[in-house]
Amino acid sequence: MDAILQSLMDLSGVTAVLVFDPGGQLLGHRGHAVYDEGLCAQVSGALAKALDAVQLQQEDWETVTAQYADGKIVLRRVLATDRTNVLAVVADGTLNVSFATVALRVAAGKLKRLLEGGASSSSAGLGSSAAAARSGPGTSQTSPADSRPTLAASGLSWSKISNVGLSRVSVADPASGAFLGRCAKELAQYVGPIAKVYVEEAVRRVVPDAPFAMAQARPLVEDLAAQIEDADDRAAFQKSLAK
Amino acid sequence: MADLASTARIPNVASAVLGDLAGGFHDAIREGDGEAVASVAAFVASSLARAGEELGLGAVRRVAIVGEQRAVVVALSGGVVVTVRVEPPGALGAVEKALDASIGRGG
The missing domain is CATH 1.10.8 (Helicase, Ruva Protein; domain 3)
Structure with missing residues (x-):
């Protein structure tokens, strides 16, 4: 997984890359020193909440791009065998979103294969991978997901409202x-x-x-x-x- | 930005909803449940704002959600939230440009 995340870190403007599960549990990350595990775990939680709501209105979402005054976050859904994980790129204003979207698509495909071909549970597999890579810069595993029920399987969609x-x-x-x-x-x-x-x-x-x-x-x-x-x-x- | 009618006239805009960051609903064009759309858009925007704040990215300005059948743009300016459904999703770039122009004109 390290190599997949690093490939995104190599994009111009990218400052951090996160992978988290639908409950907001951080499965892995790489990033500049300031983006430590605690910060990334907090951010994953907030992003997962946003995606829960996105899912209510648009079940078929593939990417979400948030533009801020001083940067961008691009989220890409990663459909694995039993769950939808999320790959997130945090970047400064210089990120070329079109280019990043293509790179994210490629990385998501690789991550999907890794998740499906790895351990029986995706988070367990990533956890092992993250633990093994802990000596490297910025990849980690964090605390269990919170107990929020997911709204992902709600069946509501934008067009049905x-x-x-x-x-x-x-x-x-x-x-x-x-x-x-x-x-x-x-x-x-x-x-x-x-x-x-x-x-x-x-x-x-x-x-x-x-x-x-x-x-x-x-x-x-x-x-x-x-x-x-x-x-x-x-x-x-x-x-x-x-x- | 608050001129919803002109936003809804942008080519490939299927619907448009005007709300605020508190989830309040103000107006909708070609959207049957503007109230729900406005509340969800505000929730998405506030959750992303929290993430951006933690990352030091500043205020969230726009969110684009892209799917196979459609895209949705949530544009924020001065507490106003405009949610636009774009069909087909390939037209997103053009719609975003038009929205930028609209925001530039109307603030």
């Missing part, structure tokens, strides 16, 4: 609709404006084939609570909806 907000969810009666609104409002305190999307997803999971009714309120709240990472916040959310 047709109505406004929670009206996409069918409800048995007005009280059930009002309860969903309360759920979104309470959840928004912890996860922000994406709360409505989370509520819709949760309703689809809890009652996939019928209108939502208050009888399913408890499993819905439990499902939604799983979106909140902090235990105290999670408890406060559940309490607020138990009233």
